Amino acid sequence: MFLSVVSFAALVCTVAARPSLNYLANLENPFTAENDSEEVRSAAIKRLLEVFGMEGPPAIYGHKQPPQYMLDLYNTVADVDGVTKDPYLLEGNTVRSFFDRMHSDQVEFRFDLSTVARTEKILTAELHLFKLRPHATQTFNRHHFSQVSVYQLLDTTKTNTTQEKKLLSSRLIPVHSTGWEVFTITQAVRSWMVDEDSNLGLQVVVRTLGGNQMDMRLIRFASGRNHHLSKQPMLVLFTDDGRRSTSLESTDPNHTTTTGSLLHAPLSGPPSRSARSLDSSEEERTSMSCQRLPLYVDFEEIGWSGWIVSPRGYNAYHCKGSCPFPLGQNMRPTNHATVQSIINALKLIKGIETPCCVPDKLFSINLLYFDDDENVVLKQYNDMVAGSCGCH
Template identity: 65%
Template structure:
């Protein structure tokens, strides 16, 4: 993806005649004559509002694939700004931040999503020592939630001991893809299962949970339920995102992944 920061339009004299313009991104095939026939290839084009500022994202996967196969074919990219009918605009009413004249946080970026050939990337063991290496971090396809099964299935779930289960989070599905650049999702995991009496050491119970489990089993107090299965270790992940001022920020967010579960 090519990320370009759209600057605030400059004030113009007289009434504004344009509200939108067409932005096109080309793969340059002939650097010496890009405007000649066969000198460039269109990768993406769309209408962009002339109001406000912010990041514009263009998919240029085909160009990156060509460059990966043949590095010498990388002649760069060409971005054009035209009127709605493709007519030239002089001067262009829309400008993008450049790496030379603007702050580093607003310079053009090429964001790559790589694939190492495996079906899912494993969580780094150094940062997540207790996580299972075979658990996929970014599944190829997010699972579709299924309706609740029959009562017998739910009862069976409650009989299963407290343990950790995968929980695939897709930032686009939860409405966060507008500000998170990378990753596109991650495995948050969640805790599910029963905490039956007596609580064994494998349940990693707290002292409070042990006492509550005894009171629940002996029915010494009304309304006291059995302990709950919850995360007892949480890990952080790094997010690359846009802040309120449209700056690109890399930040570590704590308590985003359930590392293990207990009662």
């Protein structure tokens, strides 16, 4: 995979030096140039969507507030530019959040998982419930803890049994506590992905330590009907969509400082006026040796700011410059590039070009965005930022 990336970069390096036939034709016909420009933009946006694994931009009709959990998770795994802090912080490469679609006052919940691709591997599924303060306080002395159990509702016509529900998770919760409670329900979600018609929802049952039904004034969970969006029941899925990296990124789990040091390294500025007065060959030797330069991708300019929550854009960086003989270690050359540089310098074989300046380390970025159903998704995309450049 690494070889394919380098080969593609070398091809781009060679082709970019020649003006395209379309460009020359457009100089003669400005109307054709305008049409071609729109076609190129359309094709470019389509290709960019493919990079992000989408057929088209999500249709967002109103501005919704993302769940605080998803915002906190994004800030945990990504820096201010969306670049992954540590590739081992996130389980899989996709996290999806879903709000309850039943909006019931009862402790039953149902989530629409139609936006999850069948090819995605379900790693972990969590039910997030916000526990409210108890109404009744006079019974604290009798009940300090309650047994909270989450069941998967079953279709008895398909299971050939009379069992109407299946226990997924159960634990003790302090009666007087308040805040988020998380239950693992991976087993149920995996079965729903196999047969979506089996998704009848979940039921939460609260009992005393003696096994009796608990007074609902003591144990209350926020519902989708009567409570603020920030406290509504939520299903969170950690999945892996099967995409793989080109392995330029470090795979060392203890390698956590390289990203920061490289991404914030000083960048060479544009050539000075005195440098421009030099002949081209001398300019290449002095200021245009292989280096990493900024390449900011602005999602607002692309027209994606309506559905992408974070980041607003990111610095992809790009590699530019020559790889003249002799290649120093500061140019991070491969052995192959060194040999190619020598063959080019000695003119031993006709048509052998100098090595190309290409990324030799790539990092992933994270996007937090709304999908077509206005669910919030956190997805990690590999090989999106040039961490450093070298002669290959």
